[in-house]
Amino acid sequence: MQPKSDSKIIVALDFNDLQDAKALVEQLDPELCKLKVGKEMFTLFGPEWVKYLVEKGFKVFLDLKFHDIPTTVAKAVAAAAELGVWMVNVHASGGDKMMQAAREALQPYGENRPLLIGVTVLTSMDEAQFSKLGFQRDIDSQVYALAKLAHSAGLDGVVCSAQEATKLSGIDDKFLLVTPGIRPIGADVGDQSRVMTPKRALEAGASYLVIGRPITQAANPLKTLCDISESIAID
């Protein structure tokens, strides 16, 4: 089943209980949102969980942030493609050879290949934490440099915070900006640092909004998702 619309919201399914996750998924529809499976659920429930969501017709972002030698990452993204996922990511800081190897590994999948996205600087990172890593640049410049590297390696886009989206929009119209750290007004920021509201993120140039806890921990997740969708709908 092919999803009928191109929702910009990717719901991050970060659950440790499969029944809780399934209960939420049962309320959702591929027209309303895409779904992200990350390290917690993949480690607990494996590829079967991913296939379950793909078979339900959802576009699935497999967020395992691969970061390894080129051969290993290339094989890992090909394994993701075999699962039928829509999007997969690698750390851009793995370097251009690693990203090129990943891109080449997806070539045989043609038009059905997953979108390949490079993670720049995690949205939980602020300048105080970043300064301890020993880079010469500030976060903004590091995100831009990694995005340029990902673009020239042939990736489809990057994960960045919406705070960097305006600057990155200039790289290439078609280069996707996938932005976590999205918080509706009044929502708990939690461990995120570089945050923005859904509407402002899209105005800044974000292509997709990754939203987890503000939806999954809400008293009524479906209503919260619909409210956010409405808040970003074009007038």
Ligand SMILES: O=C(O)c1cc(=O)[nH]c(=O)n1[C@@H]1O[C@H](COP(=O)(O)O)[C@@H](O)[C@H]1O
């Ligand atoms: O690659 C990601 O999806 C990601 C990158 C990043 O820099 N920051 C980030 O928060 N994420 C993921 O996006 C989701 C955000 O979830 P919430 O903070 O609950 O909205 C989590 O599943 C994170 O693993």
